[in-house]
Amino acid sequence: MALLLRDAGMEVMYTGIRNSIDAIVHTALQEDVQIIGLSMLSGAHLGWSQQLLERLREQGMEDVKVVVGGVIPEADIPLLKALGVAAVFPGGTPFADVIAALRAL
Secondary structure: OHHHHHHOOOOOOOOOOOOOHHHHHHHHHHHOOOEEEEEEOOOOHHHHHHHHHHHHHHOOOOOOEEEEEEOOOHHHHHHHHHHOOOEEEEOOOOHHHHHHHHHHO
């Protein structure tokens, strides 16, 4: 996905697949990012999203948008949105839809 986003003209910082919430927030703070994307395949999307949003608020980074993609059950999408996730991209979401949503943010 990172390469596709770069091909679409976005600046992407890919930091790997196994980072702690603290590492993600630290990188976001250092690089002054606008959007953080979490790719979830483990079923931990609710917990990780909540923790990330809490840490961002603690750092005064409420303006950073969080988006989540991957294996996301349809029933969890409203829960993620209620937590403050800006966009959710379940598996199979067309790439053009992802780009359009990110540009709209």
